Amino acid sequence: MVKGRFTAAEKEMKLLFNYIIFPGFLFSAVIGLISGWVDRKVTARVQWRVGPPWYQNFIDIIKLLGKEIIVPQGSKITFLLSPLFGLLSAVLVATILGNAFISPLEGFIGDIIVVLYLLVIPAISIIIGAFSSRNCLASVGASREMKLILAYELPFILAIIVVLIKSAGALQIGSIINYQINFGSHLSSPSGALAFIVAMLCIQAKLDFVPFDMSEAEQEIMGGTLIEYSGLPLAIFKLTKAILLYTLPLLLISLFWANEIGVWALIGKYILLLVIIVLVKNTNPRMRIDQTIKFFWGPVTVVVTIALILALFGL
Amino acid sequence: MGLKTKALTKSLWVFHLCAGGSCNNCDIEILDLLTPRFDVERFGIVLVGSARHADVLLVTGSLTRKAAPRARRVYEQMPKPGLVVACGACALGRGIFNEGYNTPCRLDELMPVDVYIPGCPPKPEAMIAGIAKLINKVKGQK
Numbered sequence A: 001m002v003k004g005r006f007t008a009a010e011k012e013m014k015l016l017f018n019y020i021i022f023p024g025f026l027f028s029a030v031i032g033l034i035s036g037w038v039d040r041k042v043t044a045r046v047q048w049r050v051g052p053p054w055y056q057n058f059i060d061i062i063k064l065l066g067k068e069i070i071v072p073q074g075s076k077i078t079f080l081l082s083p084l085f086g087l088l089s090a091v092l093v094a095t096i097l098g099n100a101f102i103s104p105l106e107g108f109i110g111d112i113i114v115v116l117y118l119l120v121i122p123a124i125s126i127i128i129g130a131f132s133s134r135n136c137l138a139s140v141g142a143s144r145e146m147k148l149i150l151a152y153e154l155p156f157i158l159a160i161i162v163v164l165i166k167s168a169g170a171l172q173i174g175s176i177i178n179y180q181i182n183f184g185s186h187l188s189s190p191s192g193a194l195a196f197i198v199a200m201l202c203i204q205a206k207l208d209f210v211p212f213d214m215s216e217a218e219q220e221i222m223g224g225t226l227i228e229y230s231g232l233p234l235a236i237f238k239l240t241k242a243i244l245l246y247t248l249p250l251l252l253i254s255l256f257w258a259n260e261i262g263v264w265a266l267i268g269k270y271i272l273l274l275v276i277i278v279l280v281k282n283t284n285p286r287m288r289i290d291q292t293i294k295f296f297w298g299p300v301t302v303v304v305t306i307a308l309i310l311a312l313f314g315l
Numbered sequence B: 001m002g003l004k005t006k007a008l009t010k011s012l013w014v015f016h017l018c019a020g021g022s023c024n025n026c027d028i029e030i031l032d033l034l035t036p037r038f039d040v041e042r043f044g045i046v047l048v049g050s051a052r053h054a055d056v057l058l059v060t061g062s063l064t065r066k067a068a069p070r071a072r073r074v075y076e077q078m079p080k081p082g083l084v085v086a087c088g089a090c091a092l093g094r095g096i097f098n099e100g101y102n103t104p105c106r107l108d109e110l111m112p113v114d115v116y117i118p119g120c121p122p123k124p125e126a127m128i129a130g131i132a133k134l135i136n137k138v139k140g141q142k
């Protein structure tokens, strides 16, 4: 076994390296910021504009690091700590996913469940941060974000259960990928395709993109949940969003479309999903929160239940 | 020039404050800057919704009695380094509301103004020229 060659200290160093540099924090942040640029550029092209240069998001982050940090009255510690928790868990997801792609057999059983939990924490950290700022608009945003989580989590988990059923009950991202390498991607079956569409809608909501961006609607509630943040904490939130923008499409690729996981295939698939997300973002109006909940608990849940039944019949 | 100053000049986030007594024409001209013809996002300039995120406070309109103290508060809430741009004759020197009973002061009696953009309303080209002046000022300041 390869594992036997490493001593405990070396293994720890390797984990630390994985977490901080590749495929964890540094790598995912760079890719995420570049995909943030793809988002802005495609948006600009859709609106017939030119758009910013590719390094724009890096400059924004550096600039935010140099700004004053204003802490409003209220609970200062939660206000400053909550962005950190969001970032740490997003990086953890990126690390687990990246490792599952690099060496599919080395994961642990149940890491898909851990990933599901960790993916909620950035949203929760936004809610906690917004509430602790004691701003009324931030509270409106936070309450919308909460309802949004309630709305999309149910269909998202059902879509993932479809994948678990289809890959013979494997609870490990690595073995789900392996299953698809051997037996073809889940996307090519009817139930997998339905679940994939549902999961795409859910990550659109997870990323807080239009049509589900009512929690930070710039026009109505001035940036909503992030309204009181400035300087470093705001930069951390922006980084968290960038890392999620890298992680979530990658998660979908690993769950639904992992029949071919060479580097170029991955990049192509990732860019395709990203552009689809951005195009959906640019061609839709913002929905109200009640419409969103009806949408996710109504048609979307029905579709994913049909997918579940199809999957149980082996389609 | 430090890295942070350089980053500041390349990514100015603008908070647009319409301070009460304005005829709204300046505000419409500002929105022109974001349209395909001018597209200031090429230079990293975006409009933001909260003064906490802003680097530039873009003030239009002559300050009314009600709006003046609030404009001052918005300025104080902006994280520093923050810049102030006065846009239009109203903000510069009360413009057509010069004789008005309800417009007590000019903008620069209330807060330090970095760049003045004259005009009623200023053309979008003039605003871009003003932004270029602002960037040069930040670079020189260091």
Ligand code: SF4
Pocket (backbone or CB within 6 Å): B021, B022, B023, B024, B025, B026, B027, B060, B061, B062, B087, B088, B089, B090, B091, B095, B096, B119, B120, B121, B122
């Ligand atoms: S400067 Fe002229 S165009 Fe601008 S708000 Fe004042 S009156 Fe209107």
